[in-house]
Amino acid sequence: MTETTSVSMGRGKSQRDGLPEKMKALQYSEAEKFAVVQIDLPTIGDDDVLVKISACGVCGTDLHYHKGEFLAKWPLIPGHEATGTIAALGRTITHLPLGTRVVADPMQPCLTCFHCTRRKPLLCSNMTAFGGNVPGGFAEYCRYPARLVHAIPDDLPDLEAALIEPAACAAHGIERMGIEVGSRVLLFGCGPTGILLAQLVKMNGAAHLTIASKGGPKLDLARDMKIADEYVTISDAEPHVQMSALASSNPYGFDIVIEATGSPAVLESSLEFVRKGGKLVVYGVYDDSVKISWSPFRIWEHEITILASFCSMGHMPHVLEYVNSGRLRLKGIVSKTFRIEEWAECLEVVRDGKIVKAAIVFE
Template structure:
């Protein structure tokens, strides 16, 4: 290169050879060196990604519009090399110093090289300069801090080669993943799932946990959010089929697909155990994802929610196991999907706490009690309607012959809580209320009747401290937004006993870490000028109430509550009441549009123990009238053969709402719903009767009024 004294140099690449070359350049007279601010070599620093090189590198042109005398490309990234030519000033030199893949190709405009009279050099290995370099080493003019991790003597050569082999294995194993990257995981439940998650974290990367039921556009969206270079895929035939359908798009986006098959597992097991160095994790920040978890996506494309390292530390499981568990004694049974927050966070933090876990491939009613018995589990994780599935099953000889002490999860409805504990002999329930976003969190460890059937409890002191932090407000259910006074524009606070959507007072938008790379969706979670100009609140999106003695109860998800006869109907309250009626296995309540009527009428999708007869439906109607406000009594019933749930066992109302009571639409969105029966409380009737095509037409023409 023979740089002249005072030459300006731009060096891309902060690897070991790049750092040494930078020092050699500075020792040989270059004045201005743009490189990482490390070893006090650089005058300025610009971070450049492999996949978005041009945009990142454009920053340099703003401060150096005429380019540099000497540009050295030492990253080995073809995209960076391709752009490097544009940073060489007239009469300057470009040095191709990186090591590139054999198949790599770049495009340079010949006119640029000609008009700028650019000299292009390359360097492989020049032994002629070894004596000079060794003299620099001997005189300690080269700083190896952070570059050389260990020094070996000649007689330790064999040990050195062994260490080098292990290092190469680590590089091969991480498939080009670098600290700060996210590793895509499209995997069923397995022990390897947890191993891979922790392996990613040990090299400074994070896991992006993708629902293995996704395909096409929804799958591509999740991969784009994570910007992952590596997607690990389950060997399961259905998973392989879904990935194959998008393979070209995935690979075109720069993501490598690797199947977790027996061959890969064997290769890994045959290698020596290597602990990645601390330097790989040195740059991990508290706001980096411990795991990137995606929202369910029932109303649109999934959003990425980082469950951060800081949030994991705040759980405190690594200091002391929760719920009275003992290290080395307790075992948690985990049948929930590990790509779902409750499954992976609970399971992985139990391991951090020193408590064992038993992972089931998936939730299965028939395998549940044999698994519990075989694993000796003392606790298990539930989500959504899993407790109801177990109650609906015939008695199992092992359902009380177990070591279970506590059930932990969210979604245990009050109508089955105590039935569940009594039938299966489960002394304690730990129910939590939270979301992937994690801004409003409650938990109750119910070891007696006082704290049963609620989602949280706050004592007098806590209620006082949080009075202006967790604030219930009135909702405009027609728009789904906060109700605001037409005169002042401010919202209306409701009493805790009445309840409403819970707002969380925050000092700034930074209090919510936000959705991963989705600023627009993040901003929608905030409400401003709520009670006074300039205030700021986070919207949790759920309605809850709190009793005078501090018990919190879930009312509804915002968007599920509907208005009928000028009243707000809570689907959760109606479903809880119907779920207590004998013969009802599950009730999923939602609002449906009715021709010629304002608002939405209540409809309950009922999964029953048997076929409904006249006594059942008339008795259900009379029961509903006795236990619900008149406006909340369902006008319609949909008797279903299969319950509608999303992948995490929570109820799904979207397809049911879209089909409504239009008989022509049955089965369009609910694939198993074509043969469902719609019934209704016909005006003047004291029972539910089948809803026919002529009834729809009568409503449409105004011949019938509800």
């Protein structure tokens, strides 16, 4: 990442105006070892844009990258929920003027591997992941292929724009689960993505949505936003009490159960809430080492479908339609901001779960 030396401005020397030679970035040299560094601005190619980052959401995936998991490749500049303004253009780019406010899709498939050529680009074997295996948005500037950035309205605040990427992941989940009109849905967990997912569930076929989650600011926000029909607080001390009551009050279970906590214990028990012929959606993020135990007989006898939703690709325009219409509400989900110099503190706050969502912000 530090080998880049200059910014290719594409169409004119004047486009260098106001751009520094160096930028600040949060960079990992290995797992759990990071520092704020001064490095050269990224070089952009003919089909790229340089985005001056204004805000970048902090995701649970960033905690996995912190530990060296998933696609992490060193040195690493994390950040995959970025928004900002276009500061420089590649030579071929004509549809995005300088200064355009944008959000960036962080996933770039190779389009030539086995999965890509079978119309499964999200499962690309050679995926380029901005903020994972190439530099991401925890820096003052980031390079993106122009086809991955999407213009956003001038009146969309940065802290709401930083939610477009997780909302796109939620939109992919909606497509995967195929909600039938009139469905009853149970959502375990209401983290930031869960709050976005809940809204889309209600707009895409669900007649009734129950959110079950431990108490705290996330569930409080979900209640305040009135995004569900019923809310169940699961206590840390005696979770079986509330889980048993939830099962008793829904003797036929739910058409769709979505596990969005990332808790193996919750995922394991989720199967018990799926009605015959229903679906269980694995939405939470797990370590590769996690193992759970299910009865294959129950899955077989009840013809339960188990499916997963990984992330997103190509859903940002759809999400922006929801946002522009005012139907997808983003205000208040990002509840605390940090500078990259405060990354250690940010990690602790996010781990503690005492906020709804954090974001890294720049001047």
